Amino acid sequence: MKKIILLVVTFFNLFAFNPKIIKSNIIETSHKIGIIDNNNIQKGMTGYVIHNNSIIARALYIGNNKIKYQNFEDLKNEALATPKILPHKNDEVIFGLYNKKGLIIAPNQDSYITTEKNHPNINWISSDIFANYFKNKPEPEDFQQFCKDVKVGVIDFILDKEYIVDCKSFYILEENPINYKAIYKNAFFSSFNKYNKSFFGFIPDNWINYYKSIIKKAK
Incomplete structure (x- = not known):
């Protein structure tokens, strides 16, 4: 045995998996889709959009420098209203954080x-x-x-x-x-x-x- x-x-x-953190920035954005300045990301990987040092959304990398915005509810508190802050140009996106x-x-x-x-x-x-x-x-x-x-x-x-x-x-x-x-x-x-x-x-x-x-x- x-x-x-x-x-x-x-x-x-x-085939050891490399759990590295990948950082990028939003260069264009719409309501649901953003364009980032880094395409060295595995399709299907999720990340976090950072605006003014706070996480405001999750991001799903869908390929060709594009990300799809998703609600960030990791810190959701039922007693408090969830702030609605849309991603902006130049916001940072961090993939592989955990x-x-x-x-x-x-x-x-x-x-x-x-x-x-x-x-x-x-x-x-x-x-x-x-x-x-x-x-x-x-x-x-x-x-x-x-x-x-x-x-x-x-x-x-x-x-x-x-x-x-x-x-x-x-x-x-x-x-x-x-x-x-x-x-x-x-x-x-x-x-x-x-x-x-x-x-x-x-x-x-x-x-x-x-x-x-x-x-x-x-x-």
């Missing part, structure tokens, strides 16, 4: 540990914590609430491939081959077995299909 794990680690290290923190969705302990070792530049938050965020099966909204609360930027799904996904948009930022078959007996590996593989008829193959159905590939 140790030899197998070593083989997987060696194979994966060729990408140094991630969550691993893996079928077993071996693949979980392997993924941790292959991406030592990411602070992986225990899947035990995420286990408290859903009841039956983890929905995208459950992942997004977890990422909002814990300030996590990426989710690493180990399925038929490794899919590193932006936690806000669920777009794939990177995918890498794996040289073993991922078999899910439960929703994902955690240090305590809270999950029953029979949830809503979910069997091992269904978990992989389910996760693949909720992640997106940028066109």
Whole structure:
């Protein structure tokens, strides 16, 4: 078993994800779309629009120097009115702000540990914590609430491939081959077995299909 794990680690290290922060500025803007001065950004990555040192919107990079504005609700307080400040020309946009923190969705302990070792530049938050965020099966909204609360930027799904996904948009930022078959007996590996593989008829193959159905590939 140790030899197998070593083989997987060696194979994966060729594809270590780089969780760098990317900064840019808005050079043109409309109500919903902005043009930025940096196209060295992965399509589907989310960022934050900064105006006068405050975050006023989320930004989804859609390619060709274009971003789509989205509501920023990370600090939403139901008791207070949410200020409506539109992005302006020269506002800064920061991508990958929380990408140094991630969550691993893996079928077993071996693949979980392997993924941790292959991406030592990411602070992986225990899947035990995420286990408290859903009841039956983890929905995208459950992942997004977890990422909002814990300030996590990426989710690493180990399925038929490794899919590193932006936690806000669920777009794939990177995918890498794996040289073993991922078999899910439960929703994902955690240090305590809270999950029953029979949830809503979910069997091992269904978990992989389910996760693949909720992640997106940028066109």
